[in-house]
Amino acid sequence: MKEIMAVVRMKKTGATKKALVAAGVAGFTAVKVLGRGNLVTDPQAIEECKEKLLSMGMDEFSEAGDTDKTVTSFLDGSRFFPRRLFTILVHDDDVPRIIEAVAKANRTEYGIGDGTIFVLPISDAVRMRTGEAGESAIW
Amino acid sequence: MVLLIRAIVRPEKKDDVLAELSSAGFNAATMVDVVGRGKQKGIRIGGMVYDEIPKTLILMVIPDEARDKVIRTILAVGKTGKEGTFGDGKIFVSLVDEVYTISKGTAGL
Numbered sequence: 001m002k003e004i005m006a007v008v009r010m011k012k013t014g015a016t017k018k019a020l021v022a023a024g025v026a027g028f029t030a031v032k033v034l035g036r037g038n039l040v041t042d043p044q045a046i047e048e049c050k051e052k053l054l055s056m057g058m059d060e061f062s063e064a065g066d067t068d069k070t071v072t073s074f075l076d077g078s079r080f081f082p083r084r085l086f087t088i089l090v091h092d093d094d095v096p097r098i099i100e101a102v103a104k105a106n107r108t109e110y111g112i113g114d115g116t117i118f119v120l121p122i123s124d125a126v127r128m129r130t131g132e133a134g135e136s137a138i139w
Numbered sequence: 140m141v142l143l144i145r146a147i148v149r150p151e152k153k154d155d156v157l158a159e160l161s162s163a164g165f166n167a168a169t170m171v172d173v174v175g176r177g178k179q180k181g182i183r184i185g186g187m188v189y190d191e192i193p194k195t196l197i198l199m200v201i202p203d204e205a206r207d208k209v210i211r212t213i214l215a216v217g218k219t220g221k222e223g224t225f226g227d228g229k230i231f232v233s234l235v236d237e238v239y240t241i242s243k244g245t246a247g248l
Contacts, residue, residue, distance in 0.1 A: 002236065007169055033198075035169035038248075077166055078158075085169065085198075099239055106241045114242035116167075118200055118235050120143060 001125060001135060002095050005118040006086040007035050008106045012115075013084045019105035020088065023098050027139060029087040034080035040112055046075050049112070083115065089138050095119060140203040141235040141248065144210070145196060147175065147228040148217045153195040159216045160199070165209055169198040179225050194228060200235055202248060 008016050013030065020028060040046055053071045073079060090098055099117055106114050127137040148156055150172070157168060174191040181190030201209055210230055218227050238248050 008241075031171055033169050033171045035167075037167045039166045078161060080168075080170065083169070085171070095237075099237075103239060103241045103244060107244065108242075111242040114240075116200070116241065117237075117239040118143065119237040120233060120235055 001122045003120045004088040007115045015105040019101040023101040033085045035083040039077045144199045145231040
């Protein structure tokens, strides 16, 4: 029995749900969370991202200094971004399949910020309706 | 070995805790706003019982070697006053079997 915790982009909630159904998992719990990842050490990746954001953020009302400040604060790694935390309880054999499904659904062109998947051991589970415990309580 | 740290801290302390952890080299974190009560059964003021006290749950996945440093940082910064106060929170540590970074598609932190 394992617990899979996946932190994914808000926009990928629907895709993740679909991928889970396709992988044969119906049950999950999802929470809105705030998260940040490891510091990005590659200066080129930051520069590219900054250019893209600056070109998106500028219009006739915004001042160059303000936009630059906002974009810099976006990229220095200290800011938290909204993410969705999926918690899925699965049988041991299903773990690789489900990880693959979730990872595939969440991979984007941006790379950085796609999220992480953690697998934790679970000692027991109980289905409230019937009281059955152990593996049969999962699905 | 990889560990999951679940720290329940005061919402007003979360920024300090996270900033301190970040400067100690542990930038990656997830936080959730939660409500809960502890051993003191909430707070009793007059006849009112407040047993859904707002807290922030910080989730961090760290390598085993970093355990002491992270826990000591959270304990030191998350505490209220010198002696600490009821309601400062708790830290839970659990094992993580596997970690995957989606963008890289590889295992590992």
